[in-house]
Amino acid sequence: MRTLKFLSLGLLSVAVAVSNLQAQGTRADYRRSAELRKRFSGKVFRDRIRLRWFADDRGGWYQVDLGGGKREFVLVDIRRRKRRAAFDHEDLAEALTEATGKEFDPEKLPLEGLRFSADRKHCWFRAAGKGWLCERDDCKLQEAEEPKDFDTGSDRQPDDWKRPGFESPKNRRSPDGAWEVFVKEHDLHLRNRETGSELRLSHGGDQKQSWSDNVFWAPDSKRLVAYRTRRGAEHTVHMVESSPEKRLQPKLHSHQYLKPGDEIPLTRPHLFDVSSGREIPVSDKLFSNPWRVRELRWNKAGDRFTFRYNQRGHQVLRLIEVNARSGVARAVIEETSKTFLDYAYKQFLFYLDDTNELLWMSERDGWNHLYLYDARSGKVKNQVTRGHWVVRGIERIDVKARQLWFRASGLVEGEDPYHIHFCRIDFDGSNLVRLTSGDGTHQVRYSPGADYLVDSWSRVDRPPVTELRSATTGRRVCRLERADISALEEAGWQQPERFRAAGRDGRTGIWGVIYRPSNFDDEVKYPVIEKIYAGPHGSFVPKSFRSSFDTQVLAELGFIVVQIDGMGTSNRSKAFHDVCHKNLGDSGFPDRILWMRAAAKTRPWMDLSRVGIFGGSAGGQSSLRGMLVHGDFYKVAVSVCGCHDNRMDKIWWNELWMGWPIGPHYAEQSNVTQAHRLSGQLLLIVGELDRNVDPASTMQVVNALIKADKDFDFLLIPGGGHGIGGSYGVRRRQDYFVRHLWGVQPRRGDSE
Known part of the structure; x- marks a missing residue:
């Protein structure tokens, strides 16, 4: 279905001067856009080294x-x-x-x-x-022949530090080599490797409950823990390939794809005594409804084991310890949240066996930080990192020196809070040292001995600087290189512009980037297009330097393109992140719209009467949502492979943010149920073989729009997977914005 509404085009572009109209969307513009990456490629020097x-x-x-x-x-x-x-x-x-x-x-x-x-x-x-x-x-x-005692140098990084007992090794054979576990007739058995005698460990197995014979052995081989998994629901998604290669008739594809609310596999650990062959009962009261049980680990003595339990709904997380003699379980650590615990992206556990301690990551104080625990009492000994900034990842741990190296953002007041810096700190929370300096986001490589680091830092508007620093004090040894972009500037490169504005609360900084065409003219009023991706699993506005972005390719056709990280995305405070909870449809739009209005106040060339939006996957969901809920602001949208109804998408991602059990908020956030609110111009694109997001999600939007008697455009990509459909889909997106925001026929002859 495809409807071109030139009457509405005229309404959109009524205030645009004819001279400006004729200057945009021509074949020359498209050629310049298509050649932009090549034009700017290979024009930056002294930007990369490998010491x-x-x-x-x-x-x-x-x-x-x-x-x-x-x-x-x-x-x-x-x-x-x-x-x-x-x-x-x-x-x-x-x-x-x-x-x-x-x-x-x-x-x-x-x-x-x-x-x-x-x-x-x-x-x-x-x-x-x-x-x-x-x-x-x-x-x-x-x-001369090659001297044997000359040093060619090494670019090897330090040996990865090991997370002690992150998970005990899984094996069929016991550490002492005497026993071997196997599964027969759906039950777990034990074989004496010397005598060949067999012992049945479990009973009553069937096809619906399976044992893993890769078990966790105690170090002394006296006990073992095995996982038993009850099968979950089967949710089969069918897709028809309309135009398969080398055959005429369509082809059916089917795969398993659990969706929110489906019954999930239920995994529980079972403890067995090897000498007697009996199971030592372990009450599952503390882990009765697992989303996942993982990181099972025996202590050195073999009398206790621990594992991490994430409860379905992602609001309870426990580190559970089991006494291997009695089977008694206790919660060493328990985290709870009224919204969600970001188990997929903000979890860290490190055992310090010699001192009976452990390091743990938590957002309990409103920011993502590290804590030192007494592993026996389960009490916090001290908070290791603290402040209105977030730990982004752990780099290295020196157990003997009781120090750790980590990445953080938001650490430097006045800088973009997404800029990554590298730091060192003692386990007791003292002696915090920022190892990197420079107003930008940093990437480092450590020397083989971990004494130094090579730090390369940049921003979208500042080319890379590479420095050598001490990995202990952060003291700069020397500057190695400063990137040379003179050839890039001579080629007409337009520097992206960073911008900050207050969000919906009037206080919180919202950060974004503005891209302009290389032939930018501040006397022209340009339509504005937002590239949106509001997935709560990260933040997505670029922070480091590149010679070209895909946003610049689109801007080259005569647009101002913006990217913004609104509330509900990650890597800021917990409150900032929590905006997404049961509320993915929000997509940070109140912040995004305020940001664009603030930017336009001092940039008269941004025409907010002509605003478009596009995105794929979660961005496809958001781009359509912007049209449905904020149609007074967004006038044109291109939505690609969107997860338009979170009940139709993959289970893990959607239950993490939207919660479980499935409540009425799922329907309220659905683009399908809100499709009747559409105003403006919409192009939906989906691949018929998308295995990431069920293409039926887009088809149900199409159905709802038809039922609501709405005009829209729709492009189905035969054989297409998760994406826009290659260069054809990209060109259709470009055409759509040229046609509906500039009000001209795209790719006109240069003289027309």
């Missing part, structure tokens, strides 16, 4: 791209706190030319296998098919 460290973290070397095939070899001197050329490139080129009779360009030295002596006075490399020993000071050369 190769010498032994014991005593400096290192790297080569850096200067553009046009040119490169520089750089030596890093830790003691002198400086970077310098690894050798005089011109002198070395002359020496190579003289030694080989071939011409060498000092800016394009083709050195392979470069390595350095321990005193750094010499280096060795291969060039022109030979090995060369070079005196670094004067570039004197002599042919």
